[in-house]
Amino acid sequence: xxxxxxxxxxxxxxxxxxxxxxxxxxxxxxxxxxxxxxxxxxxxxxxxxxxxxxxxxxxxxxxxxxxxxxxxxxxxxxxxxxxxxxxxxxxxxxxxxxxxxxxxxxxxxxxxxxxxxxxxxxxxxxxxxxxxxxxxxxxxxxxxxxxxxxxxxxxxxxxxxxxxxxxxxxxxxxxxxxxxxxxxxxxxxxxxxxxxxxxxxxxxxxxxxxxxxxxxxxxxxxxxxxxxxxxxxxx
Ligand code: ZN
Numbered sequence: 001x002x003x004x005x006x007x008x009x010x011x012x013x014x015x016x017x018x019x020x021x022x023x024x025x026x027x028x029x030x031x032x033x034x035x036x037x038x039x040x041x042x043x044x045x046x047x048x049x050x051x052x053x054x055x056x057x058x059x060x061x062x063x064x065x066x067x068x069x070x071x072x073x074x075x076x077x078x079x080x081x082x083x084x085x086x087x088x089x090x091x092x093x094x095x096x097x098x099x100x101x102x103x104x105x106x107x108x109x110x111x112x113x114x115x116x117x118x119x120x121x122x123x124x125x126x127x128x129x130x131x132x133x134x135x136x137x138x139x140x141x142x143x144x145x146x147x148x149x150x151x152x153x154x155x156x157x158x159x160x161x162x163x164x165x166x167x168x169x170x171x172x173x174x175x176x177x178x179x180x181x182x183x184x185x186x187x188x189x190x191x192x193x194x195x196x197x198x199x200x201x202x203x204x205x206x207x208x209x210x211x212x213x214x215x216x217x218x219x220x221x222x223x224x225x226x227x228x229x230x231x232x233x234x235x
Contacts (some may be wrong), residue, residue: 003027003065004123004162005116007108010046011195012208012220013127013165015188016173018053019180020164021125022060029065029119031112035104036076039199049192056184068115075104096135105138106147113151113159125162131169141166170223171230178231195220 004021008014008030021028032046047067054061079101105128112124128139137143141163148161165173177185189208194201196210196217203212207224210217 002123003029003119003121004125005068005112005119005121006030006125007112007127008032008046008050008067009127010042010044010049010193011127012170012189012193013129013173013195015049015053015193016177016180017125017127017162017164018050019057019060019177019185021123021162022053022057022063023180025123026063027065027121028063029068029115029121031068031070031115033070033072033075033108033111035072035074035101037199039196041196041199041201042194045192045194045201049188052188052192056188057181066119070111070115072107072111075101075107079103096137103138105136105143109144109147109161110151113155113157116159117155117157122158123160123162125164127165128163129165129168129173131165131167169226170219171226174224174227175230190224 002025004025004027006014006018006021006028008018009032018028018030030050032043034043037043050064050067054064105126109124109126116122116124126144128144130139130141144161144163144166148159151157151159151161164176168176174186177189191208194209197214198211200211201209203210205212205221207221210220212221
C-alpha cells in the first residue's frame with residue numbers, strides 16, 4: 001500500500017498535485033467527480049491534461065494508472081449553488097460565496113477513500129488550500145485532518161490525506177510546478193488546465209484560458225503575475 005489516489009478536477013491546483021504525487025509515489029491513480037457542473041469543459045480538460053502529461057513526462061507516464069470517474073449527480077440535486085445552477089456568483093447570506101457546494105469535499109474525500117480502499121492506495125492527495133481560498137470551510141486543514149481520522153476509523157485503514165498546497169498561495173503553486181517539472185510543466189498547467197467558474201475556453205490570456213472576470217480567473221491571473229514577477233527578480 002504505497003500508491004496514491006489524486007483528486008483531479010482538471011484545474012491548476014489538482015494538476016500540480018498530480019505532478020507532485022508522480023514525483024513521490026510509484027503508482028498514481030486519479031479520481032474525478034461529475035456532479036452536473038454547469039460547465040463541462042473542466043471534465044474535458046482533465047482527460048486532455050492526463051494524456052499530455054504522460055506524453056511530456058514519460059517517466060511519470062509509466063506510473064500514471066487508472067482514472068476513476070464517479071457520477072455524483074446527487075450533489076446537484078441537494079445543493080443550490082452557482083456551480084450547479086445557472087445563477088450569478090455572489091455572496092450568500094452565510095457570508096460564503098454561492099460557489100460553495102456544501103458537503104462537496106466531504107463527499108469527494110469519502111468516495112476517494114472507498115476507491116483507495118478497493119485499489120489498495122495509501123495516500124489520498126487533494127489540492128485544497130487555506131491560504132488564498134474563498135473561505136470554503138471544507139478546505140480547512142482541520143476539516144481534512146478530521147476526515148483522515150474518520151476515514152481511518154470507519155474503514156480500518158491507515159490512509160494519509162496529503163494536502164501539498166494547504167499553506168501556499170497561487171504564486172507558490174506555479175513555483176511548485178516549476179520545481180517539479182520545469183517550465184515545460186508550467187506551460188502544460190497554464191495551457192491545458194481550466195479553473196474558470198464560467199468554463200470559458202475561448203479567451204486566451206498569459207495565465208491560460210478563462211473568462212478573466214470570475215473570482216477563480218482573478219485568483220489564477222494574480223497568482224501567475226506574482227509568480228512571473230518573482231521569477232524575473234530571481235533571474
Ligand atoms: Zn472565469
